[in-house]
Structures are given as C-alpha cells and as structure tokens.
Amino acid sequence: MINYQEKLNQLLQLTARQGASDLHIAVGRRPTVRIDGSLISLQQEPILSPEDAQGLSLALLTPDQKEKLLKFGDVDFTYAYEDKARFRTNVYFQRGFLAAALRLIPAGIKSTEDLRLPPVMHEFSKLSQGFVLVVGPAGQGKSTTLAALIDEINHKRMDHIITVEDPIEYLFIQDKSIISQREVSTDSPDFHRALRAILRQDPDVLMIGEMRDQESIATAMTAAETGHLVFSTLHTNSAAQTIDRIVDSFPAEQQDQAASQLAATLVGIISQRLVPRIGGGRVPACEIMIANPAVKNLIREKKFFQIDLVIETSLQEGMITLNRSLAELVVRKEIAVETAETYSLNPGELRLLLDRMR
16 A cells, blocks of 8 residues: 655655756656756656545645645645755646645745846845836746845845735745744635735735735735835736736726826836756846836826837836847857747847847
8 A cells, every 4th residue: 555645755855856846746647847947757656546646635735724625626835844845835626636736945045146136136125115026927936036035125124024925935034124924824814814904014015925816906006105115926927018917907997096006106027037048957037127207107198018118228227128138148158049039028029139139
C-alpha cells in the first residue's frame, strides 16, 4: 500500500532540488514540474491513477481545508514542508477527480537588484502615499516583485505595513517596520471583511495580494486617497489595459468618478514577464509607467489608448516600454530575438526598435 504522505514529501523535495517553480498532480499524467517556464514530466514516476491523485492531494489538506474543498470544489492555502520549503497550493476537482497545483515560494525575499529589476523601482518604495500596481499574467513574478518592494520599506522606514493575502506567500521578518500579515480564512473570514477593517488598523503601507473585483479596487483607491501607500496586483498585460480594466470594473454611471479617483491616486504600474534566457534561467522584462501629469490627464479623459505613446516618449523620466526592455535584453545577448518576439505585445514594432538599436 502506498504511503501518500511519504510520496508527497519525495515529490516536494524533488521540486525544490530541481529549482522548479511549480509541481502539478493530475490524473492520467506523471507528476509534472515547471522549470524556467516549461512543463516537464517526471519520467521516473508512474502515471497517476485517480486513487494516486486523490491520495497525494488529500495528504496536503487539514480537516478544515478538506471540508472547504468538498463544499466549494477547490481550496487555496500555503503548505509548509518541514522547515525546508513552502508552497502556495490549490487543490481542486477536475472532471470529478482531485488535482493539485503547488508553487514553490522561495525561502528568502530578494531585493530588486537580485531580481534584476530596473533601478527606478526604488522610487516606488520611497513614496509616502499613492497607488502602485504590479501586473502581468500568472506565473510572471508579480508576488516576488511586490515582496521585494515591501521588504525594502521594511528595512528603511518605521512604518506599519499590513498585508491582506489569500494565502500568505512570503513571510516577512520585521526590521524597522511593524508588519501585520493577514491571511483570508485564517485571520479574517473573507477577503472583503479584511479589506473593510484594514483602515481601522492604523496602517502606513498596505499590500493587497490581488484586486479581485470592484470592491477591492475601490478600497485600494480610497486607502491611497486618504494618505496611505498601497501596493497590489492584477492579471493584466500592460499599463494601459490595467487602467482600462480598473475603470471598466465600475458601473457605467460611476466610471467618470472612478477615472478621476484613479488619476488622483495612481503613481505607477509595473508590468512584467519572466523571459527564458539563453543558456537557462529566466530574466524579467518590464514595462514601467509612472503617472506623470500627461498620464493622469489621459486617465481623467479616459483616453487610455494614448498611454503607450506617453510611456514610449518618457524614457528620461524612468518609463520604459515592454518592447524596449525586451530589445535591450536581445542587444545584451541575454535572450534570443525569437523569444523576445514571443513575449512582445507588438512584434513588428519590436523588430523596428531592434533595427535602430543595433
């Protein structure tokens, strides 16, 4: 008889040892890891039967988590493997079978220099109030970038930092700042209750793990408007798309007011991708938008499509387009041209930029 807890521990050890970012458990496949963005089946492992997938998935769960899984069909939580590794975990049903996705959370919090992010990122951690967003598709390092910014404040300022996360990912070690990390379902019954209470807890800096709907967006903007520095994430592809998504989340009759409030509070958007490097590993490519007067005016007038042009022509202010970031990586021979084109939102424009830079 298979000891699923022991088997799970072996898979978690292997995931951490191979430097994988994720482990997937699903019926009809071998356990699969993601390394440098690519999925790789563990050929030494057998194909998982329904019983195997269920046994491994249930080995991750506490009784309370199992109850939530059966009630809602999926459950989010952080799983700690001894004192060796932590994983952001989702166990879910698919076609009636159990499956699990586990993302390895690095033990230490890296600095923006360690992550090779643009130096202008430091300016966001120096702010006393405003709204800063880190955006991009899933798995592109948003949480890691956010943690780097929060930890920079932690080491430099005497602030009260409150995070609302579902689940908690990076564990901060308090330095100059007081850090209160609130986990949904553990420290608060739900996300919206945690957000409603947050301004009564005397924060200076807020980190909202993810803005999920109009209510969380409105809370974040109000907090920024009332003198707090607010960081959060969204699953969007660019700064312009992010602004459009935020305003569009409000009913039509509230969109003018939402655009005005966003223009007043937004200070910057970082859109990032983790791009495969030549020779292995991944390197970030970033679009950086700083909300200067021109950007704020376009937001108020809801001319979001013109924001890309402002970013393109404001290099001296620290702004950078995703295409320029990708082109610079190509020129430095860190990534291949074909890779840059894959990650670009406008490959034709990227090729023209590369021609000018070479």
